Amino acid sequence: MNSMTADDSYTILHSDRRNEEAMTGTGSAGLPPHLRERLERAPVAGLSAQLRKRGLNNVVIEGVRPLVPGQKLVGTARTLRFVPNREDLFDTHGGGYNAQKQVFDSVATGEVIVIEARGDVTSATLGDVLATRAQVRGAAGIVTDGGVRDASTVAGLPIPVYCAGNHPAVLGRRHVPWEGGGTVACGGTTVQPGDVIVGDDDGVIVIPPALADEVVDATLAQEDEDAWIAERVAEGNPIDGLFPMNAEWRGRYAQWREAQ
């Protein structure tokens, strides 16, 4: 890797945003503070609804859960791809300072490591030492559609981790760590380096970066509206006409907003 020049640092694959920066994590990763702050207040369910309104239905990383319920996850994707353990490839790529270790050693502040493990929960894809390294680097979280080992220790670290299960085995049981910085499939959707990743107890969602500002604004506005609706429902009003609001309810809502 070290002998590479800038000239050959871009893959011919037009479709990835993978590059030297993505591999070494030297770039200015992470989200603008104002965007991050709003995303931290935006529930994933609300973001999902706004993305759906814009034609994006397949943006949920399915089948993962937070190791510790109630933890919000917000950051930009740093990707890592595992391929099935073929013994000869594990011999050449599995050991030493492999792609997995390179990614954890170079993850930047505010990044979320997103691991493609093909939904296989019969081995781990990370353990406590790597999770600690990511946390020390300032990573915003880890999402894997595979397993986690040392799960109780990892759960105790101050970094949110979403996974598909706990498993004691090392990754070599099922995986060869393959590459960092590429486009990955994770939990049934696709993640590119730099995508915005947000997670809570409902799940983890992927937001194309160019849409993040617009979507989070729309989500927070809808949250305000829904909170007001929820209060009306809690007061005993029927959903009919209120959720979604008809003209009459919308008028009252407008009045209420003005009065704030």
Add this chain to the structure above:
Amino acid sequence: MNSMTADDSYTILHSDRRNEEAMTGTGSAGLPPHLRERLERAPVAGLSAQLRKRGLNNVVIEGVRPLVPGQKLVGTARTLRFVPNREDLFDTHGGGYNAQKQVFDSVATGEVIVIEARGDVTSATLGDVLATRAQVRGAAGIVTDGGVRDASTVAGLPIPVYCAGNHPAVLGRRHVPWEGGGTVACGGTTVQPGDVIVGDDDGVIVIPPALADEVVDATLAQEDEDAWIAERVAEGNPIDGLFPMNAEWRGRYAQWREAQ
């Protein structure tokens, strides 16, 4: 719906107990207090055993878990059926004051909303606003073999909710809300409006209404017996002859009961 006359308010389908009352929830829903009180004390495992003794093995709603462990669920079924999202049908039936909203707006005190979602956990089937509406109406709970969004908010409401998973997406991702008041398949068994629904950490069971009294009595009697057996086991007695009881142990148990 409002323009319907009484004459056309009954389906030709002989097999459903669906009718205007079931749709509007104006009937005297809910369980007699004495039955409800006993069901609240009866564990689902015990009810399951008594139903099996009466030839009913396929009465468990499989694959659902309580959002909040430790919550007992007791009520009568109010049904809601979703069908797979076919885009043209979602256009005509998905929006506005759809079947889902009609059911949540009209659920009666003591009813449990039971949703057929074909076990699909890749979208939600309800969220916090609808759950709040059900709770305000006095519903006894919600059971869905699909997902729940706003799961942490819903978990905080004082209404027991059993589901197959959390998911941020709105129901339109996978479902068209189709009809209330019919017979539904949920978690591998069949539920009719008015069926008695009981849930705890072991799962959710469906009791045909005509059997509820008999089954709960037998369950509570067996519970008393099992509690006494458990004490004997805790004292160090072998299971052999005691569980189930042979004549000798049964005699001691009879003596003990008399002495109470």
Add this chain to the structure above:
Amino acid sequence: MNSMTADDSYTILHSDRRNEEAMTGTGSAGLPPHLRERLERAPVAGLSAQLRKRGLNNVVIEGVRPLVPGQKLVGTARTLRFVPNREDLFDTHGGGYNAQKQVFDSVATGEVIVIEARGDVTSATLGDVLATRAQVRGAAGIVTDGGVRDASTVAGLPIPVYCAGNHPAVLGRRHVPWEGGGTVACGGTTVQPGDVIVGDDDGVIVIPPALADEVVDATLAQEDEDAWIAERVAEGNPIDGLFPMNAEWRGRYAQWREAQ
């Protein structure tokens, strides 16, 4: 059923097209001959592509295969819904002249019986006697997302049958035959009575009746184009610019069509 009057023959459920006609099969079922003839020439893959262009992605009955490969299926849906075998409901609805038998006895010429069996292949949903009855009635075919018994006999009948598997057990092992003439979920999509059903070795597709004419015309036009493209590819031309056609190739195609 016989004692029903016209007044109560319509369900209150606005969403189904289920009615007396659908239950008794006395209506003028079947497709106009010109539409049927074109559908018989239209491959399911082509119809699927045209429906997708019109926003309909979820219209394939997944997971079913023809008992006899190479058989084309074309007709209008006659629906039948099974619910999970709950023993008390099987006692009341499973035997005698049940919903299953009523549907097979009343299916009209040109109709395709579409059975909702929740994808359960561990019992049959029909056998040779019922398949024979459907064939004698002039049914256009049978589609079930459950099993078929007497499979080798049924395969020998001149009626196309698509199913999810063979199984020797009678339906009571897993199902209660519930209702005919309603809206059903089958193989992950939704089917209403009267929907156009087309099947071949690629699978079975559901076409909303109002779209059938337009979709089949577009499909056959595209088939002509694709056939011409396939010939060019077979001659050694690259796909680039040809599939889909750029302006130059489209010009040649137009010339060729004029020359026909």
Add this chain to the structure above:
Amino acid sequence: MNSMTADDSYTILHSDRRNEEAMTGTGSAGLPPHLRERLERAPVAGLSAQLRKRGLNNVVIEGVRPLVPGQKLVGTARTLRFVPNREDLFDTHGGGYNAQKQVFDSVATGEVIVIEARGDVTSATLGDVLATRAQVRGAAGIVTDGGVRDASTVAGLPIPVYCAGNHPAVLGRRHVPWEGGGTVACGGTTVQPGDVIVGDDDGVIVIPPALADEVVDATLAQEDEDAWIAERVAEGNPIDGLFPMNAEWRGRYAQWREAQ
């Protein structure tokens, strides 16, 4: 069973270690205190890595979770095999003082009951009375790849229980209790009577008895090393060269150990 003579008390099956002792639990079951004490400190993830180094990859009981997170499980296997519920066999073997009850009544101090339930979570394989009996007998735990009923009661007992799910139904819904003391398949691996069983939040592992001493020693040594590495990582050192350690880091580690 009682009338058996010593002569016929051994199966001809060379492959099982099943014998009278295993059936009656009269042998000196349990682990030597020194081994047990070390296993209680050894994480399953570490044991898994050491077993993998020795060529043992398929030694995890997959798909089971502790009823109460955070409980360590250490003991020797006492096996119990269930076969699918075939009604005639349940009639002859399901009731009375069956194989299940015999095993729970005779489990010895320090043994872990390991149940083969073919991964079927649609019925229970034990409940509170049997779990109490095992606990009173001094059993070290219970592992089943099936379900548990009375789950909240069982969770309250001071005996660790690992299962694949909660379910209210009695075992007869899916199983015939078949035999104790044989070799079983559980969670995708094989367990023989006397195998060492260790569980924590990462999962449950099976250690061949002859390897237990060596494997636990290597695990604890590696734990010490990994703990030191984790501290270095927490201090901000890169993984590169440290995990695993290169010569330089190994030298520092040796120095540190000497200094202890």
Add this chain to the structure above:
Amino acid sequence: MNSMTADDSYTILHSDRRNEEAMTGTGSAGLPPHLRERLERAPVAGLSAQLRKRGLNNVVIEGVRPLVPGQKLVGTARTLRFVPNREDLFDTHGGGYNAQKQVFDSVATGEVIVIEARGDVTSATLGDVLATRAQVRGAAGIVTDGGVRDASTVAGLPIPVYCAGNHPAVLGRRHVPWEGGGTVACGGTTVQPGDVIVGDDDGVIVIPPALADEVVDATLAQEDEDAWIAERVAEGNPIDGLFPMNAEWRGRYAQWREAQ
């Protein structure tokens, strides 16, 4: 079996019919010719219905298909159990003249080898050499809920083979051959040595030996009746009243039978 003395009853396991004879295949295996002849005419679907009438619903080996469609399988079970490949157990039991080879070398005329492979289709459980050995020994067939290698060669042998899939890998990839002559789980049901096994394109069924005569007689009688019904249906008669027959149709059938 009848000639057994107490001395050769070996295993302590009361529940198996496993014994020396079963291991060596020296007994007079196979079915009485008259029973075999009738079973060869009896469809599995018909046998399944008769067994269900006698309370036996869980007697189908699910998920297996004939390598060659249209082949009837009739014989008595010779069982073989594989357990999951744990590397140390494969070392001791996998190689040499293992349990698998012993069973194939000793299978008797008229026996069907029934293999428990836990439904795992990611390795084979037999190949052409073993299938040839079984055929030369006069075995009536082979049923495995695992895979078959050399599938096209095996398909060419004059012995019916039912399996869950084709796979090139040898059994050691997933299995340790464990024991012959025990009770096995296969395709979701339980099979004991000596059980009657019948297969056709609908699937494979297990008949308890004591019921075989009664069940096959009832099946063939029902077949005659159903054939007559099928002719009536083919003539255009409705199913209503005919299938099953009401008094009037039963009268006509009785007349027809007398006239034969």
Add this chain to the structure above:
Amino acid sequence: MNSMTADDSYTILHSDRRNEEAMTGTGSAGLPPHLRERLERAPVAGLSAQLRKRGLNNVVIEGVRPLVPGQKLVGTARTLRFVPNREDLFDTHGGGYNAQKQVFDSVATGEVIVIEARGDVTSATLGDVLATRAQVRGAAGIVTDGGVRDASTVAGLPIPVYCAGNHPAVLGRRHVPWEGGGTVACGGTTVQPGDVIVGDDDGVIVIPPALADEVVDATLAQEDEDAWIAERVAEGNPIDGLFPMNAEWRGRYAQWREAQ
């Protein structure tokens, strides 16, 4: 793509053999004739056994079947990766002269197109036009762990195609065509460009190129031996001592070989 210079034509990803040649197919693809000829005679089951002997167990592409049974597949891998359909990525990469079309247009004589489709059979990954293009280019075959549309037409082409199922939908329903020439996961194993791919009715296997000569020689030698053994078994000899051969049998075999 055309504007790329040689300098940037190599990805930084050390682990792939992907390069310009792999993308354009201009290299000397295909197998040496002598190797190809021997592979065509070598059954996949035999190759699997030899690879296992060399420590390669995870080299089978699981879950695929030939569209036309009995077709042998031999060639070198040309890879193509699909990622899950995320709507925004499909907009940018799905249409036009996408990665899928580029690969089919540039596949070289003797290459096998191997497609990663994550085992998703609910859309197609190729149809008749693309299959025709591959065949015209001289491709040796196509393997996809997704679906095929126009299946009956594709089955009629003289190019072997292995897939996981038939499906009418275009790939956009589930996939974005992503990149050619990379390392892919297919059917649970990993495939690199240039890997040797061999398929028959038992399945499809991946052979690392450096091992191909050695493995095919060992396979054919073993085949000769096994054929001789199979003849001995067919003559009635027991497997014991013969399969595998003991010293005596091995002596006879040596004699026989000399006599040839």
